[in-house]
Amino acid sequence: MAKTSMIEREKRRAKKVKKFAARRAELKEQVRDPKASPEDRMAAIEKLQKLPRDASPIRQRSRCAITGRSRGNYSKFGLGRVKLREATMRGDVPGLRKASW
Secondary structure (H helix, E strand, C coil), X not given: CXXXXXXXXXXXXXXXXXXXXXXXXXXXXXXXXCCCCHHHHHHHHHHHHHCCHHHCHHHCXXXXXXXXXXXXXXXXXXXXXXXXXXXXXXXXXXXXCCCCC
16 A cells, blocks of 8 residues: 555645646647747746646656555556456456466
8 A cells, every 4th residue: 555645645736737737738839839939939938837847747647546556557447456456356357357378
């Protein structure tokens, strides 16, 4: 089980990413706009840099939905490798079973 503080930190980051998503997308569009003047582009870059660091989605870490483990996650299932294996053995994951040949 992961530390509770780490799980809570990720929840706060997710909330902040959601809050600033529209503003970040708008500023990034201004930066990418080929018709924008260099001054406008630089102003947009500066505004983007002034946003909180945790507002960037790249800072989020995928975690197991059950244990909060940060490593060995399967994003398709939202579970860590250990819990995914347990769920597979119980038959809780449709279409997934232990390999046998």
